[in-house]
Amino acid sequence: MTTGSVSPRRADTRRNHERILVAAAESLAATGDVSFNAIAKRAEVGVGTVYRHFPTPEALILAVYEREVRHLVDVVPVLLGKYAPHEAFRVWATDHLAHYMMTKRGLADALRTATASRGELPASAYESMVGAVTTLLKANAEAGAVRADLDPVTVLRGLGGLLYLDPNGEWRRHAADLADLLWRGMAAPGDGPCR
Numbered sequence: 001m002t003t004g005s006v007s008p009r010r011a012d013t014r015r016n017h018e019r020i021l022v023a024a025a026e027s028l029a030a031t032g033d034v035s036f037n038a039i040a041k042r043a044e045v046g047v048g049t050v051y052r053h054f055p056t057p058e059a060l061i062l063a064v065y066e067r068e069v070r071h072l073v074d075v076v077p078v079l080l081g082k083y084a085p086h087e088a089f090r091v092w093a094t095d096h097l098a099h100y101m102m103t104k105r106g107l108a109d110a111l112r113t114a115t116a117s118r119g120e121l122p123a124s125a126y127e128s129m130v131g132a133v134t135t136l137l138k139a140n141a142e143a144g145a146v147r148a149d150l151d152p153v154t155v156l157r158g159l160g161g162l163l164y165l166d167p168n169g170e171w172r173r174h175a176a177d178l179a180d181l182l183w184r185g186m187a188a189p190g191d192g193p194c195r
Helices: 008-030 036-043 047-053 057-082 085-103 105-118 123-142 152-164 171-186
Strands: none
Touching: 008 036, 008 047, 008 057, 008 105, 036 047, 036 057, 057 085, 057 105, 057 123, 085 123, 085 152, 085 171, 123 152, 152 171
């Protein structure tokens, strides 16, 4: 066996795991339900494979949530590489975070049910989101766009207002308005809106 190679079985297991998570995310977004049979069919795997990866609906729901959060966190360096820091913050808040909140209502409902028996959401997901906001704020502070004394937790709480937007209404416009409002409160003296 070559050093660093991955066995076909292990690669297949990883592919199945990801397909199950994608199918579950789609199902949760569409219906808010976790049907292992429907998810298996959508993922094109056997229902036993779903159970091997996720022995309970709660485990699957939490794994979907952690995957979605990971995507929100992983896009931050990409945005900072593509845009100026102030634009990266706006794009992340309006195009990624707001979009996630508007399209994942079923996941939010399922999470409330899943965590009722377990207590609370994994702390690592929350810490990852705080880390993403910290990275965005640090880049903006270094660019002189925002005050250096901003608390990332407070900014994340402010972005929590996105949860109150109507997914059937003009949420994109309202998300941009909220990002602009937050930006005005965060901006370094003399800096304008983040549009």
